[in-house]
Amino acid sequence: MPQAVVIIGVQWGDEGKGKIVDYYASSADMVARFQGGNNAGHTLVVDGKKTILHLIPSGILHPHAKCLIGSGVVVDPENFLQEVEILRKAGIANLEERIYLSDRCHLIVDYHKHLDAARESKKAGKIGTTKRGIGPAYEDRASRRGLRVADLYNESAFEEKLKENLAEKNFLLKQYYGVESVSMESFLAKYKDIARKLKPFVRDVSAELFQAIDEDKKILYEGAQGVLLDVDYGTYPYVTSSQTLPSQAALGLGARVPKDTLFVGVIKAYSTRVGEGPFPTELTDAFGDQLRESGSEYGATTGRPRRCGWLDLVAVKYAVQVSGIKNLAITKADVLSGISELKVCIAYEYQGKRIHTIPADTSILSKVKPVYETLPGWNEDLTQVRNPQDIPQSLQNYLRFIENFTGTRINLVSTGAGREAVIDIQKAF
Ligand code: GDP
Ligand code: IMO
Ligand code: MG
Secondary structure, eight states, rough: SSEEEEESSSSSSSSSSSHHHHGGGGGGGGEEEEBBBBBBOEEETTTTTEEEOOOOOTTSSSOOEEEEEEETTOOOOOHHHHHHHHHHHHOOHHHEEEEEETTTTOOHHHHHHHHHHHHSSSSOOHHHOSSSSSHHHHHHHHHTTOOGGGGGGOOHHHHHHHHHHHHHHHIIIISSSOOOOOOOOHHHHHHHHHHHGGGEEOOHHHHHHHHHTTTTTEEEEEESSSSGGGGTSSSTTOOOOSOSSTTTTHHHHTTTSSSSSEEEEEEEEEEESSSOOOTTBBSHHEEEEEEEEEHHBBTTTTTTTEEOOEEEHHHHHHHHHHHHHHHHEEEEEGTTTTOSEEEEEEEETTTTEOOOOOOOGGGGGOOOOEEEEEEEEOSSOOOOOSSSSSOOOHEEEEEEEEHHHHHHEEEEEEEESSTTEEESOOOOO
């Protein structure tokens, strides 16, 4: 049994990572987020009750699990505190003792959200972001203008940095985008209050994790978004602004991952994408609408309808390769029940030639034609299946096809939104 499991998304996000993390978290001492921000929407369904998490790690519904937010995560403190309140009202106890927020996290503040929204309202270059200020906050981190959680507790330095930042951001907001600017006075008062409320959660996450690893504690690392949204290896520029690959788990938490770590990529049995950007297997017809309805494919963060399509194995194989993943968990197999023939994309055709990977020039992806292999579907209702021996033959074949094509092993099949709807083929913990 490994000491740690790293869970990442292998497509364009929303693969069902939250559900898988919640399932594995029953055996974990700690669940740690290492990148992204509240652009993420991770859905857990326990005893029929739905909880959507954006920043708080998906182990929070297990009372024994500590939940860490590492320095690689950009934190909107208002969103963080709102999420904490929702959980408190839902009866989750000891949140201050269980949630550890790194003092090195960069803050998403009002001007980041205004800039994100202002850029998105321009027609050209629209990415279809979540408008949560993610890109502008990561930009400030890289350009060394960011405000970090620790800065909240050094009033004079915070004020000094803010003054410089506001001069630049307000110029951009007012003069370039023609939108409302942010006032220094209201900002300072607001963040003084936020600093006080945030304090009980703030810790040196790197040191806490280092100690836990040393004490042989079981650690679960929770990725957000997916490989195809990675800022370097995704379908650039239609990506998010962080690294989503498993190697980010160590960087985004400031501690090595244990030697004995299992890396699990989560895929959906078909493909979805929210926002703009190329999507070769997208179905814009009535069948795509049917998939959206039967899979409840609406964004957990923004409520936007997700674009739906057949499983793109060229994209999955590429994602598996760049992330070094050997094991997969597949979700939403139940959604495909009753479809007589299933298509999976095994190559792209472009200018008379076949392509077998995601090209660096992703503009090509919007012009390729998918080459499909057709596999027989299954009619059985999977929602009560728990035993690997009871997996219907056609689904077995579908899983084997994915494994052979991508060079991976499928460890787990998810057959419903609920925590219990899992066929655990190869136990992780
Ligand atoms: P994440 O961002 O990767 O955590 O995924 P989301 O929570 O954004 O989206 C996944 C959606 O699928 C949520 O509504 C989940 O409740 C749901 N879900 C997860 N696994 C399954 C499954 O195996 N079957 C079905 N029908 N729904 C699932
Ligand atoms: P989870 O963790 C799906 C997408 C946005 C947009 C692009 C950039 O729930 O899987 P951003 O706001 O990050 O600057 O937007 O990335 N995106 C996601 N799509 N699931 C997510 O997270 C996403 N987080 C960002 O729709 O296309
Ligand atoms: Mg999501």
